[in-house]
Amino acid sequence: MTQQIEIEFKNMLTKSQYEQLLETFSIKNEQIIRQANHYFDTKESHLQQLHSALRIRVTEDSIELTLKEKTSKHQHLETTDYLTREEADRMLAGKGVPAYSVNERLALFKIPVADLHCYGTLTTDRVEIPYKGGLLVFDHSFYLHCDDYEVEYETHDEAVGKQIFSEFLAHHEIEPQPAQKKIVRFMTALNNQKG
DSSP: EEEEEEEEEEEEEHHHHHHHHHHHOOOOOOOOOEEEEEEEOOOOOOHTTEEEEEEEOOOOOEEEEEEEEEEETTTTEEEEEEEOOOHHHHHHOOOOOOSSSHHHHHHHOOOGGOOEEEEEEEEEEEEEETTTTEEEEEEEEEEEEEEEEHHHEEEEHHHHHHHHHHHHHHTTTOOOOOOOOOHHHHHHHHHHHHH
């Protein structure tokens, strides 16, 4: 189990801005890591009501179960457990949450874990590079007939990170367009599809 405060700044990009950043930072194909994010909630949206999110993230090297709890505008408390393929498959099949730290956090909020189900998957091609004491992330996500692009900056200091990110956007002539969390964009697309 790991637990950390995540401080990040996000901005939407156009496809051409995204491609320009990959070129500017000399990103090679092997630096692009594909990850599948499987999102969970109850039919009553218990987690959404708490401004929290639960996902299984699958990459070539690992499977992580992460609960994100919003603590402020740019901060989240992340609790992460590593899963085996069998544990992930059971959870994806609606057979409960493995009895690790995430399960304990869910119990604190009285989330009925037996009612959790996977309501969709968002796939991201991600590039991560160290940048001015933090982590710069370029994401291309695709889900429900949608494609979007964003840049994120993860930092340990909110004030310093905000300044660095603002300067980054200005330097690359990117109009500030704050991005919602991926799960919010996914849910918006899902609700539009249903509606």
